Amino acid sequence: MTSRFTELAVDCHDPEALAAFWCEVLDFKVIDRSEGLVEIGSWVPTVEEVRARQMPPTMCFDRVPEGKTVKNRLHLDISPIDRSTEDEVTRLLGLGATKADVGQGPDRSWLVMADPEGNEFCVLRTLAP
Structure with a gap:
């Protein structure tokens, strides 16, 4: 038997606010919360389902005292499914995202x-029909 990718943990200052942002981006829902932790996902995982097959991972936002200081070594790639890439970027900017320069070039x-x-x-190419 192998392991399963079950959660992506994100350290942050405000788990509630960051979880709310990512719920809007990904159409996820809050599935669990406790002091300093919010978990979101597209489904509520059960041990039996996770054992049976690979399922979409959830995201856990954990409160930490320190801030982000360098470029992420791991990041999410997202693809719009019902609009153009440009329209999705506009939506994300409205949700509080910003454009970032990590040396990727124009x-x-x-x-x-x-x-x-x-x-x-x-934000990758659109998958809209």
């Missing part, structure tokens, strides 16, 4: 952005 097929706490992510 001629890329993706756009680097940052969430409200500065964590980089990329």
